[in-house]
Amino acid sequence: MAEIGAARSEAERTLEAAIVQVEAWAGRRMSYHPVSGGISNTNFRVVVDGEPHAYFVKIPGRGTEMFIDRKAARAASLQAETMAVGPRTFDYLDHLDIEVSEFLGDRxxxxxxxxxxxxxxxxxxxxxxxxxxxxxxxxxxxxxxxxxxxxxxxxxxxxxxxxxxxxxxxxxxxxxxxxxxxxxxxxxxxxxxxxxxxxxxxxxxxxxxxxxxxxxxxxxxxxxxxxxxxxxxxxxxxxxxxxxxxxxxxxxxxxxxxxxxxxxxxxxxxxxxxxxxxxxxxxxxxxxxxxxxxxxxxxxxxxxxxxxxxx
The missing domain is CATH 3.90.1200.10 (Aminoglycoside phosphotransferase (APH), C-terminal lobe)
Incomplete structure:
Protein backbone atom coordinates (compact mmCIF):
# COMPACT_ATOMS: atom_id res chain seq x y z
CA MET A 1 0.00 0.00 0.00
CA ALA A 2 1.30 3.45 -0.92
CA GLU A 3 0.95 6.47 1.34
CA ILE A 4 -0.22 9.94 0.32
CA GLY A 5 2.70 11.69 -1.35
CA ALA A 6 4.13 8.55 -2.94
CA ALA A 7 2.36 8.93 -6.30
CA ARG A 8 4.42 7.95 -9.34
CA SER A 9 1.89 7.94 -12.17
CA GLU A 10 -0.63 10.47 -13.45
CA ALA A 11 -3.49 8.29 -12.21
CA GLU A 12 -1.96 8.04 -8.74
CA ARG A 13 -1.44 11.80 -8.60
CA THR A 14 -5.06 12.30 -9.64
CA LEU A 15 -6.18 9.85 -6.96
CA GLU A 16 -4.19 11.54 -4.22
CA ALA A 17 -5.41 15.01 -5.21
CA ALA A 18 -8.98 13.73 -5.10
CA ILE A 19 -9.12 11.71 -1.89
CA VAL A 20 -7.58 14.48 0.22
CA GLN A 21 -10.70 16.50 -0.69
CA VAL A 22 -13.07 14.03 1.00
CA GLU A 23 -14.30 15.83 4.11
CA ALA A 24 -15.27 12.60 5.84
CA TRP A 25 -11.64 11.41 5.60
CA ALA A 26 -9.98 14.68 6.61
CA GLY A 27 -7.10 14.32 9.05
CA ARG A 28 -6.97 10.54 8.74
CA ARG A 29 -4.13 8.39 7.45
CA MET A 30 -4.88 7.05 3.97
CA SER A 31 -3.13 4.50 1.81
CA TYR A 32 -3.93 2.97 -1.55
CA HIS A 33 -3.11 0.17 -3.95
CA PRO A 34 -4.00 -0.29 -7.64
CA VAL A 35 -6.68 -2.82 -8.54
CA SER A 36 -6.04 -4.62 -11.81
CA GLY A 37 -8.58 -5.79 -14.38
CA GLY A 38 -10.22 -2.67 -15.79
CA ILE A 39 -9.76 -1.64 -19.43
CA SER A 40 -11.52 1.74 -19.30
CA ASN A 41 -10.19 3.36 -16.13
CA THR A 42 -7.55 3.06 -13.40
CA ASN A 43 -8.91 1.58 -10.19
CA PHE A 44 -7.68 1.70 -6.61
CA ARG A 45 -8.36 0.18 -3.22
CA VAL A 46 -8.18 2.96 -0.65
CA VAL A 47 -7.82 2.28 3.08
CA VAL A 48 -8.79 5.03 5.54
CA ASP A 49 -7.88 4.71 9.22
CA GLY A 50 -10.95 4.22 11.39
CA GLU A 51 -13.23 3.05 8.57
CA PRO A 52 -14.80 -0.43 8.86
CA HIS A 53 -14.08 -1.27 5.23
CA ALA A 54 -11.85 -0.21 2.36
CA TYR A 55 -13.07 1.86 -0.60
CA PHE A 56 -12.99 1.26 -4.33
CA VAL A 57 -12.06 4.46 -6.18
CA LYS A 58 -12.20 4.72 -9.95
CA ILE A 59 -10.14 7.32 -11.84
CA PRO A 60 -11.69 7.88 -15.31
CA GLY A 61 -9.47 6.89 -18.22
CA ARG A 62 -8.44 9.46 -20.80
CA GLY A 63 -11.17 9.98 -23.39
CA THR A 64 -13.78 7.86 -21.61
CA GLU A 65 -16.07 10.88 -21.39
CA MET A 66 -16.62 10.31 -25.12
CA PHE A 67 -18.78 7.28 -24.38
CA ILE A 68 -19.46 7.18 -20.63
CA ASP A 69 -22.05 9.44 -18.99
CA ARG A 70 -20.77 9.57 -15.41
CA LYS A 71 -24.00 10.99 -13.98
CA ALA A 72 -26.01 8.23 -15.62
CA ALA A 73 -23.53 5.66 -14.31
CA ARG A 74 -23.91 7.08 -10.81
CA ALA A 75 -27.71 6.80 -11.06
CA ALA A 76 -27.43 3.17 -12.20
CA SER A 77 -25.05 2.39 -9.33
CA LEU A 78 -27.49 3.91 -6.84
CA GLN A 79 -30.35 1.90 -8.27
CA ALA A 80 -28.32 -1.30 -8.02
CA GLU A 81 -27.36 -0.43 -4.44
CA THR A 82 -31.00 0.16 -3.51
CA MET A 83 -31.90 -3.25 -4.93
CA ALA A 84 -28.96 -4.92 -3.10
CA VAL A 85 -27.61 -5.93 -6.51
CA GLY A 86 -24.53 -3.69 -6.25
CA PRO A 87 -22.23 -2.37 -3.49
CA ARG A 88 -22.80 0.63 -1.27
CA THR A 89 -21.81 3.86 -3.01
CA PHE A 90 -20.69 7.28 -1.79
CA ASP A 91 -21.03 10.75 -3.30
CA TYR A 92 -17.72 12.01 -1.90
CA LEU A 93 -16.15 12.78 -5.29
CA ASP A 94 -19.14 13.06 -7.59
CA HIS A 95 -18.14 16.65 -8.41
CA LEU A 96 -14.96 15.26 -10.00
CA ASP A 97 -16.77 12.42 -11.81
CA ILE A 98 -14.77 9.98 -9.67
CA GLU A 99 -16.69 6.95 -8.45
CA VAL A 100 -16.35 5.79 -4.84
CA SER A 101 -17.92 2.61 -3.52
CA GLU A 102 -17.41 0.07 -0.78
CA PHE A 103 -14.59 -2.36 -1.56
CA LEU A 104 -16.17 -5.78 -1.21
CA GLY A 105 -13.14 -7.53 0.21
CA ASP A 106 -15.15 -10.60 1.25
CA ARG A 107 -16.01 -11.34 -2.38
Whole structure:
Protein backbone atom coordinates (compact mmCIF):
# COMPACT_ATOMS: atom_id res chain seq x y z
CA MET A 1 0.00 0.00 0.00
CA ALA A 2 1.30 3.45 -0.92
CA GLU A 3 0.95 6.47 1.34
CA ILE A 4 -0.22 9.94 0.32
CA GLY A 5 2.70 11.69 -1.35
CA ALA A 6 4.13 8.55 -2.94
CA ALA A 7 2.36 8.93 -6.30
CA ARG A 8 4.42 7.95 -9.34
CA SER A 9 1.89 7.94 -12.17
CA GLU A 10 -0.63 10.47 -13.45
CA ALA A 11 -3.49 8.29 -12.21
CA GLU A 12 -1.96 8.04 -8.74
CA ARG A 13 -1.44 11.80 -8.60
CA THR A 14 -5.06 12.30 -9.64
CA LEU A 15 -6.18 9.85 -6.96
CA GLU A 16 -4.19 11.54 -4.22
CA ALA A 17 -5.41 15.01 -5.21
CA ALA A 18 -8.98 13.73 -5.10
CA ILE A 19 -9.12 11.71 -1.89
CA VAL A 20 -7.58 14.48 0.22
CA GLN A 21 -10.70 16.50 -0.69
CA VAL A 22 -13.07 14.03 1.00
CA GLU A 23 -14.30 15.83 4.11
CA ALA A 24 -15.27 12.60 5.84
CA TRP A 25 -11.64 11.41 5.60
CA ALA A 26 -9.98 14.68 6.61
CA GLY A 27 -7.10 14.32 9.05
CA ARG A 28 -6.97 10.54 8.74
CA ARG A 29 -4.13 8.39 7.45
CA MET A 30 -4.88 7.05 3.97
CA SER A 31 -3.13 4.50 1.81
CA TYR A 32 -3.93 2.97 -1.55
CA HIS A 33 -3.11 0.17 -3.95
CA PRO A 34 -4.00 -0.29 -7.64
CA VAL A 35 -6.68 -2.82 -8.54
CA SER A 36 -6.04 -4.62 -11.81
CA GLY A 37 -8.58 -5.79 -14.38
CA GLY A 38 -10.22 -2.67 -15.79
CA ILE A 39 -9.76 -1.64 -19.43
CA SER A 40 -11.52 1.74 -19.30
CA ASN A 41 -10.19 3.36 -16.13
CA THR A 42 -7.55 3.06 -13.40
CA ASN A 43 -8.91 1.58 -10.19
CA PHE A 44 -7.68 1.70 -6.61
CA ARG A 45 -8.36 0.18 -3.22
CA VAL A 46 -8.18 2.96 -0.65
CA VAL A 47 -7.82 2.28 3.08
CA VAL A 48 -8.79 5.03 5.54
CA ASP A 49 -7.88 4.71 9.22
CA GLY A 50 -10.95 4.22 11.39
CA GLU A 51 -13.23 3.05 8.57
CA PRO A 52 -14.80 -0.43 8.86
CA HIS A 53 -14.08 -1.27 5.23
CA ALA A 54 -11.85 -0.21 2.36
CA TYR A 55 -13.07 1.86 -0.60
CA PHE A 56 -12.99 1.26 -4.33
CA VAL A 57 -12.06 4.46 -6.18
CA LYS A 58 -12.20 4.72 -9.95
CA ILE A 59 -10.14 7.32 -11.84
CA PRO A 60 -11.69 7.88 -15.31
CA GLY A 61 -9.47 6.89 -18.22
CA ARG A 62 -8.44 9.46 -20.80
CA GLY A 63 -11.17 9.98 -23.39
CA THR A 64 -13.78 7.86 -21.61
CA GLU A 65 -16.07 10.88 -21.39
CA MET A 66 -16.62 10.31 -25.12
CA PHE A 67 -18.78 7.28 -24.38
CA ILE A 68 -19.46 7.18 -20.63
CA ASP A 69 -22.05 9.44 -18.99
CA ARG A 70 -20.77 9.57 -15.41
CA LYS A 71 -24.00 10.99 -13.98
CA ALA A 72 -26.01 8.23 -15.62
CA ALA A 73 -23.53 5.66 -14.31
CA ARG A 74 -23.91 7.08 -10.81
CA ALA A 75 -27.71 6.80 -11.06
CA ALA A 76 -27.43 3.17 -12.20
CA SER A 77 -25.05 2.39 -9.33
CA LEU A 78 -27.49 3.91 -6.84
CA GLN A 79 -30.35 1.90 -8.27
CA ALA A 80 -28.32 -1.30 -8.02
CA GLU A 81 -27.36 -0.43 -4.44
CA THR A 82 -31.00 0.16 -3.51
CA MET A 83 -31.90 -3.25 -4.93
CA ALA A 84 -28.96 -4.92 -3.10
CA VAL A 85 -27.61 -5.93 -6.51
CA GLY A 86 -24.53 -3.69 -6.25
CA PRO A 87 -22.23 -2.37 -3.49
CA ARG A 88 -22.80 0.63 -1.27
CA THR A 89 -21.81 3.86 -3.01
CA PHE A 90 -20.69 7.28 -1.79
CA ASP A 91 -21.03 10.75 -3.30
CA TYR A 92 -17.72 12.01 -1.90
CA LEU A 93 -16.15 12.78 -5.29
CA ASP A 94 -19.14 13.06 -7.59
CA HIS A 95 -18.14 16.65 -8.41
CA LEU A 96 -14.96 15.26 -10.00
CA ASP A 97 -16.77 12.42 -11.81
CA ILE A 98 -14.77 9.98 -9.67
CA GLU A 99 -16.69 6.95 -8.45
CA VAL A 100 -16.35 5.79 -4.84
CA SER A 101 -17.92 2.61 -3.52
CA GLU A 102 -17.41 0.07 -0.78
CA PHE A 103 -14.59 -2.36 -1.56
CA LEU A 104 -16.17 -5.78 -1.21
CA GLY A 105 -13.14 -7.53 0.21
CA ASP A 106 -15.15 -10.60 1.25
CA ARG A 107 -16.01 -11.34 -2.38
CA UNK A 108 -13.93 -12.48 -5.34
CA UNK A 109 -14.26 -11.70 -9.04
CA UNK A 110 -15.90 -14.47 -11.01
CA UNK A 111 -14.01 -16.34 -13.71
CA UNK A 112 -14.98 -18.21 -16.85
CA UNK A 113 -14.63 -21.38 -14.80
CA UNK A 114 -17.53 -20.30 -12.56
CA UNK A 115 -19.80 -20.17 -15.58
CA UNK A 116 -19.17 -23.83 -16.36
CA UNK A 117 -21.54 -24.52 -13.44
CA UNK A 118 -25.19 -24.31 -14.45
CA UNK A 119 -26.24 -23.33 -10.92
CA UNK A 120 -23.91 -20.34 -11.08
CA UNK A 121 -25.25 -19.36 -14.50
CA UNK A 122 -28.79 -19.59 -13.14
CA UNK A 123 -27.78 -17.22 -10.34
CA UNK A 124 -26.47 -14.72 -12.88
CA UNK A 125 -29.71 -15.02 -14.87
CA UNK A 126 -31.69 -14.21 -11.73
CA UNK A 127 -29.62 -11.14 -10.92
CA UNK A 128 -30.12 -9.97 -14.51
CA UNK A 129 -33.87 -10.44 -14.12
CA UNK A 130 -33.87 -8.35 -10.94
CA UNK A 131 -31.95 -5.53 -12.58
CA UNK A 132 -34.16 -5.65 -15.68
CA UNK A 133 -37.33 -5.41 -13.58
CA UNK A 134 -36.23 -2.16 -11.90
CA UNK A 135 -37.58 1.28 -12.86
CA UNK A 136 -36.14 2.77 -16.07
CA UNK A 137 -32.73 4.40 -15.83
CA UNK A 138 -32.29 8.09 -16.73
CA UNK A 139 -30.22 7.14 -19.79
CA UNK A 140 -31.63 5.25 -22.78
CA UNK A 141 -28.79 4.10 -24.98
CA UNK A 142 -29.43 1.13 -27.22
CA UNK A 143 -26.77 -0.97 -28.88
CA UNK A 144 -27.61 0.98 -32.05
CA UNK A 145 -26.84 4.26 -30.29
CA UNK A 146 -23.56 2.80 -29.04
CA UNK A 147 -22.45 1.56 -32.46
CA UNK A 148 -23.36 4.84 -34.17
CA UNK A 149 -21.51 6.78 -31.48
CA UNK A 150 -18.34 4.71 -31.88
CA UNK A 151 -18.47 4.79 -35.67
CA UNK A 152 -18.54 8.59 -35.56
CA UNK A 153 -15.69 8.66 -33.04
CA UNK A 154 -13.45 6.34 -35.08
CA UNK A 155 -14.10 8.54 -38.12
CA UNK A 156 -13.26 11.69 -36.16
CA UNK A 157 -10.10 10.22 -34.63
CA UNK A 158 -8.83 8.64 -37.83
CA UNK A 159 -8.97 5.22 -36.23
CA UNK A 160 -8.64 1.82 -37.87
CA UNK A 161 -11.37 0.43 -40.12
CA UNK A 162 -11.16 -3.23 -41.20
CA UNK A 163 -10.91 -3.87 -44.95
CA UNK A 164 -14.52 -5.12 -45.02
CA UNK A 165 -15.89 -2.21 -42.99
CA UNK A 166 -18.52 -1.35 -45.62
CA UNK A 167 -19.80 -4.94 -45.59
CA UNK A 168 -19.90 -5.08 -41.78
CA UNK A 169 -21.75 -1.78 -41.69
CA UNK A 170 -24.38 -3.11 -44.12
CA UNK A 171 -24.87 -6.20 -41.94
CA UNK A 172 -25.33 -3.95 -38.91
CA UNK A 173 -27.90 -1.82 -40.73
CA UNK A 174 -29.86 -4.88 -41.88
CA UNK A 175 -29.88 -6.34 -38.36
CA UNK A 176 -30.94 -3.02 -36.89
CA UNK A 177 -33.79 -2.65 -39.39
CA UNK A 178 -35.05 -6.15 -38.60
CA UNK A 179 -34.89 -5.61 -34.83
CA UNK A 180 -36.55 -2.19 -34.96
CA UNK A 181 -39.31 -3.52 -37.22
CA UNK A 182 -40.05 -6.21 -34.64
CA UNK A 183 -40.19 -3.69 -31.76
CA UNK A 184 -37.63 -3.13 -29.00
CA UNK A 185 -37.98 -4.44 -25.46
CA UNK A 186 -36.17 -1.73 -23.48
CA UNK A 187 -35.28 -2.35 -19.83
CA UNK A 188 -32.44 -1.28 -17.50
CA UNK A 189 -29.40 -3.19 -18.79
CA UNK A 190 -25.95 -3.79 -17.33
CA UNK A 191 -24.23 -3.91 -20.75
CA UNK A 192 -20.76 -4.89 -19.47
CA UNK A 193 -20.49 -8.55 -18.38
CA UNK A 194 -16.74 -8.95 -18.01
CA UNK A 195 -16.16 -11.78 -15.48
CA UNK A 196 -14.57 -9.34 -13.02
CA UNK A 197 -17.82 -7.36 -12.84
CA UNK A 198 -19.55 -10.26 -11.06
CA UNK A 199 -18.38 -10.57 -7.45
CA UNK A 200 -19.01 -13.91 -5.76
CA UNK A 201 -19.51 -14.39 -2.02
CA UNK A 202 -18.66 -17.42 0.12
CA UNK A 203 -22.34 -18.39 -0.16
CA UNK A 204 -22.10 -18.12 -3.98
CA UNK A 205 -24.30 -15.01 -3.97
CA UNK A 206 -23.50 -12.51 -6.71
CA UNK A 207 -23.21 -8.75 -6.79
CA UNK A 208 -22.63 -6.58 -9.84
CA UNK A 209 -20.04 -3.81 -9.99
CA UNK A 210 -19.20 -1.17 -12.59
CA UNK A 211 -22.32 0.41 -14.04
CA UNK A 212 -20.55 2.83 -16.39
CA UNK A 213 -22.15 1.32 -19.48
CA UNK A 214 -25.59 0.71 -17.93
CA UNK A 215 -28.58 2.12 -19.78
CA UNK A 216 -32.07 1.28 -20.93
CA UNK A 217 -31.39 -1.14 -23.77
CA UNK A 218 -32.80 -4.24 -25.42
CA UNK A 219 -33.38 -6.97 -22.82
CA UNK A 220 -31.88 -9.81 -24.83
CA UNK A 221 -28.78 -7.79 -25.66
CA UNK A 222 -27.78 -8.01 -21.99
CA UNK A 223 -28.00 -11.79 -22.02
CA UNK A 224 -26.41 -12.13 -25.46
CA UNK A 225 -23.34 -10.06 -24.61
CA UNK A 226 -22.89 -12.12 -21.45
CA UNK A 227 -22.98 -15.28 -23.55
CA UNK A 228 -20.47 -13.84 -25.99
CA UNK A 229 -18.12 -12.80 -23.20
CA UNK A 230 -18.12 -16.36 -21.83
CA UNK A 231 -18.15 -18.27 -25.13
CA UNK A 232 -21.30 -20.22 -24.29
CA UNK A 233 -22.36 -22.84 -26.84
CA UNK A 234 -25.91 -22.68 -28.22
CA UNK A 235 -27.00 -25.46 -25.84
CA UNK A 236 -26.15 -23.23 -22.88
CA UNK A 237 -27.88 -20.28 -24.54
CA UNK A 238 -31.02 -22.40 -24.74
CA UNK A 239 -30.77 -23.02 -20.98
CA UNK A 240 -30.29 -19.29 -20.33
CA UNK A 241 -33.40 -18.42 -22.35
CA UNK A 242 -35.41 -21.10 -20.56
CA UNK A 243 -34.18 -19.99 -17.12
CA UNK A 244 -34.90 -16.33 -17.86
CA UNK A 245 -38.28 -16.59 -19.62
CA UNK A 246 -39.55 -19.86 -18.18
CA UNK A 247 -39.57 -21.51 -21.60
CA UNK A 248 -37.38 -21.86 -24.67
CA UNK A 249 -38.40 -20.17 -27.91
CA UNK A 250 -36.52 -20.33 -31.23
CA UNK A 251 -37.39 -16.75 -32.16
CA UNK A 252 -35.96 -15.53 -28.84
CA UNK A 253 -32.80 -17.49 -29.58
CA UNK A 254 -32.57 -15.94 -33.05
CA UNK A 255 -32.81 -12.48 -31.47
CA UNK A 256 -30.21 -13.54 -28.92
CA UNK A 257 -27.73 -14.55 -31.64
CA UNK A 258 -28.28 -11.38 -33.68
CA UNK A 259 -27.50 -9.36 -30.56
CA UNK A 260 -24.27 -11.33 -30.06
CA UNK A 261 -23.08 -10.14 -33.46
CA UNK A 262 -24.09 -6.55 -32.68
CA UNK A 263 -22.27 -6.72 -29.35
CA UNK A 264 -19.06 -7.72 -31.11
CA UNK A 265 -19.47 -4.89 -33.63
CA UNK A 266 -20.04 -2.44 -30.78
CA UNK A 267 -16.99 -3.52 -28.77
CA UNK A 268 -14.70 -3.91 -31.76
CA UNK A 269 -15.45 -0.32 -32.76
CA UNK A 270 -15.15 0.85 -29.13
CA UNK A 271 -11.71 -0.76 -29.07
CA UNK A 272 -10.61 1.30 -32.07
CA UNK A 273 -11.64 4.46 -30.23
CA UNK A 274 -9.67 3.31 -27.19
CA UNK A 275 -6.72 2.43 -29.39
CA UNK A 276 -6.48 6.11 -30.31
CA UNK A 277 -7.27 7.59 -26.90
CA UNK A 278 -6.42 5.33 -23.97
CA UNK A 279 -3.18 5.47 -22.00
CA UNK A 280 -3.81 2.09 -20.34
CA UNK A 281 -1.39 -0.78 -20.96
CA UNK A 282 -3.79 -2.88 -23.02
CA UNK A 283 -3.72 -4.01 -26.66
CA UNK A 284 -7.00 -2.47 -27.82
CA UNK A 285 -6.13 -3.02 -31.49
CA UNK A 286 -5.77 -6.77 -31.02
CA UNK A 287 -8.95 -6.87 -28.92
CA UNK A 288 -10.89 -4.99 -31.59
CA UNK A 289 -9.62 -7.12 -34.47
CA UNK A 290 -10.59 -10.25 -32.57
CA UNK A 291 -14.11 -8.89 -31.92
CA UNK A 292 -14.46 -8.04 -35.61
CA UNK A 293 -13.49 -11.61 -36.48
CA UNK A 294 -16.09 -13.09 -34.16
CA UNK A 295 -18.83 -10.82 -35.50
CA UNK A 296 -18.00 -12.10 -38.99
CA UNK A 297 -18.17 -15.71 -37.81
CA UNK A 298 -21.74 -15.18 -36.57
CA UNK A 299 -22.88 -13.27 -39.65
CA UNK A 300 -21.33 -15.83 -42.02
CA UNK A 301 -23.36 -18.61 -40.39
CA UNK A 302 -25.68 -19.95 -43.13
CA UNK A 303 -28.58 -19.48 -40.71
CA UNK A 304 -28.02 -15.71 -40.39
CA UNK A 305 -30.77 -14.71 -42.91
CA UNK A 306 -33.15 -17.05 -41.09
CA UNK A 307 -32.27 -15.44 -37.75
CA UNK A 308 -33.16 -12.02 -39.17
CA UNK A 309 -36.46 -13.31 -40.55
CA UNK A 310 -37.33 -14.89 -37.21
CA UNK A 311 -37.19 -11.57 -35.34
Missing amino acids: RPSTHRDCIDRAFRAGVVQIYRRFHEAPPLPLTKTVFDMIDEHYAQVEELGGHWPADHAWLYRQYQEARAALEASGLDLVPCFNDPMPGNFLVGADNSIKLIDFEYASNNERLYDLAIWSGEHFFPESVEQEIIEDYFGHYDKSLHARFIVHKALADIKWSTWAMVQNRMSTLDFDFYKYGIWKHMRARSIIHDPRWPLFLKAL
